[in-house]
Amino acid sequence: MNITVIYHSHTGKTRAVVEKISRQLGGNIIEVVPNQQYSTLSAVTKGCYRALTAAADAVTPDQISLTDSDLVVLASPVWAGKPTPVINGALRSISGGEGKRVFVVTTCGDAKSGDQATTLLKIRAYETGMIVVGGETLDKQGVINETAILSLIEKIKAAGESS
Numbered sequence: 823m824n825i826t827v828i829y830h831s832h833t834g835k836t837r838a839v840v841e842k843i844s845r846q847l848g849g850n851i852i853e854v855v856p857n858q859q860y861s862t863l864s865a866v867t868k869g870c871y872r873a874l875t876a877a878a879d880a881v882t883p884d885q886i887s888l889t890d891s892d893l894v895v896l897a898s899p900v901w902a903g904k905p906t907p908v909i910n911g912a913l914r915s916i917s918g919g920e921g922k923r924v925f926v927v928t929t930c931g932d933a934k935s936g937d938q939a940t941t942l943l944k945i946r947a948y949e950t951g952m953i954v955v956g957g958e959t960l961d962k963q964g965v966i967n968e969t970a971i972l973s974l975i976e977k978i979k980a981a982g983e984s985s
Contacts, residue, residue: 823892823982824850825847826852826888826894827844827897828854829852829895830908832865832899833899836899838965839929840897840927842971843927843974846972846979847975854911855882856881856911869907873903873907876904878914885917886917887916888918888922889917889918893978893982895927895978896913896925897926898927898928900931900939903935903938905928905942922951922952923981924954925955926943927940927974928940929964929965932962933961936960940958956978956981
């Protein structure tokens with residue numbers, strides 16, 4: 823199974839989760855960063871507003887090929903109850919995603935807003951032609967809970983093994 827993990831991490835929490843996923847499952851990791859970086863203040867002001875309006879940032883890398891991937895893990899922090907504009911930009915940068923299986927992961931302070939963002943990210947991935955095979959929200963306790971992360975890894979693994 824060839825896994826590609828695409829993620830955005832503003833504070834490092836999403837990155838830490840993705841690194842644990844990668845250590846267990848292998849695969850290619852692609853960190854997506856905005857071409858115009860957010861400061862802590864601008865993430866709260868400008869970033870959250872852009873997340874609320876479903877804006878997509880210009881990102882690096884600006885082209886992400888999924889041609890050789892069997893399973894895609896798409897991971898994002900949650901800003902204002904929505905996926906970040908950076909991960910929205912990543913979705914626009916994807917080629918070869920049609921028909922690819924995708925598992926969505928969000929990291930957040932509050933599970934309720936995270937669940938809303940997970941649902942939106944699933945919809946956005948589906949709209950690009952990917953097949954959504956699962957999704958999980960890790961709140962502020964979940965991102966540091968090894969049992970929760972191992973459970974997430976098992977769900978991703980199972981999603982990758984089912985065809």
